[in-house]
Amino acid sequence: MAGRRQAVLLVEDDARLGAMVAEYLAQHELDVTVAGDGERGLAALRRGRFDIVLLDVMLPGVDGLEVCRRIRAAPEWAGLPVLMLTARGEDVDKIIGLELGADDYLAKPFNPRELLARIRAVVRRGTPAPSAAHRVAGGLVIDFDTREATVSGRRVVLTHHEFELLATLARANGRVLSREQLMDALGGEEHDAFDRSIDVHISKLRAKLERDPRAPRFIKTVRGVGYALVRPGSAR
DSSP states (O other), X not given: OOSSOEEXXXXXXXXXXXXXXXXXXXXXXXXXXXXSSHHHHHHHHHHSOOSEXXXXXXXXXXXXXHHHHXXXXXXXXXXXXXXXXXXXXXXXXXXXXXXTTOSEXXXXXXXXXXXXXHHHHHHHXXXXXXXXXXXXXXXXXXXXXXXXXXXXXXXXXXXXXXXXXXXXXXXXXXXXXXXXXXXXXTTOOOOOTTOOHHHHHHHHHHHHHOSSTTSOSSEEEETTTEEEEOOTTOOO
């Protein structure tokens, strides 16, 4: 990819693992900064500009979930992708991370090639579509160039993953997309029939877009099938 090298912040207390990951990513044209705990990670964010944060859950002091919460609470980091790394494989940990605003989740031990693929997928998803610059559905405007959404003129602060989910639904032109299709479109995350990660993201997105998330105007649920964004001009 031409231009500025992608900058990665890796927050990982295992020094050996951190060094191995940093070396591997550096071999693939990524600039990596390693922070050994949550406080150092937050300090690095304040000092520099990063394209993605790789965040270990089990950190000393301020753990990864709290770091993720603080990132999402800061407007200047609202669109910063966060990929969580953890040795814990329980679904509850994954759901908590997603509810706090994490964009992706990778369990340890992981293949460095898979980690690289996840990072590259986020970079690809950050490239605006060459087609329509924006799409309007009722009072919702999605600007693919600036990666912003507004509802009746009010700017809605979305995470990277939330915007990509909304943009994917918009590009479907009213077609219903299954959970599996949405998962594939958002980076090829492994999933099974009982995975509800997309449901978590949809719920958070509705909470930001809708006047009443219990009666959504924009993102419709098609029971047993998936989700669809209403066609332009059809939302009330």
